[in-house]
Amino acid sequence: MLRSSRSLRLILLACVVVVAASGLSGCGGGDDPKPKSSVPAGFDVPDGVTITKPGTKRVAGESASVVYQVDEKATSAITVTITNVRKGMIEDFRFFSLSPEQQASSPFYVDLAVVNEGPAGLGGVALPVFAHDDSNTLLPPTPIVGSFAPCPTGELPESFLPGQSATLCMVYLVPAGHALVSVDLEPDGSDSTITWTP
Template identity: 60%
Template sequence: MKSSGSVAAAAVMALALVAGCGSSEPDKKSDSVPVPKGFEVPEGVTLTKGGAKLMEDSSASVVYQVADKAASAITVTVTSVRKGSIKKDFKFFSLDAATKAATPFYVDVAVKNEGPAGLGGAALPIFAHDSSNTNLPANDIVGSFKPCRNATLPESFLPGANAKLCLVFLVPKGKALQSVDLQTGSTKDAITWSP
């Protein structure tokens, strides 16, 4: 694997603070399930209440709206959270000092598109929540990365389709991974998985 300056830049971006990321504000407050205006939940799908706290291998169904475009119900399952090694896994990458001191985590996720829209190529609003109450975005790694592949949904992800993703998160030195958060609305509506 060739080292890349853009990889280092992407890795550094993961260490930036992220607050309030997600889709547009839902119609209802945190005591109900966030649903974009005019969206009809597909038959047989029960949405997970905002703020739900889950364990690995538990599923959550939410409505995901990509910007002002497609909206579809998805069922997300965090199947595993694996701790990696900067020295071993990133040995061919050109990293700055802060990134070299970070701890990588690889989050395996299963996703089903419940419909009605296609979500091809979309990145899911999943964050690593650390012990400083900061949401860290997944790293965008350029090229093939053996420990963790497929960070975005397939180019064609129509209703009924399933996908397995793996997201890379770099938790800064001195911080601990508290949860993996799926945030399609406000931060208080995020659904969290404990690793």
């Protein structure tokens, strides 16, 4: 946990999810494995919602609708729009205690809008949105507790019922020597990925 001189706390996740080579597009050697269904068995897609196919590529400003199954009791369709991807400055973190590796990283701020299409409430749920760098590594968002003007509001509200929408901003620290390739939404693992190119 990082603590700033203004008593803000920056919680950095210690692990990253490495994309398995078998899940990367363009890998040769036989037939590709059959992708997972984008709609779980028994789930009724809400009227007016079209589920986006896994593997779809988007650009900033475009939306995608997926079914997000948090647990057995909370499964809902959501529509996610990555509205902007902004490159920050490490000086933005001047009030935080950063390790040398973190000080050498490149911050990115991802602005997004989320609509809960229903039928379940998703209050306080973490969204499976990752920064994908050029080493084929998925970087989870860096949660920030307290006020952070360049990129506030990284979590869904405690009450997020069907029909409600939220505007979020997520912070990602891309390691030195690597570039941001895409922002990935993975509602059900690597073979459910939808990507936005910054």
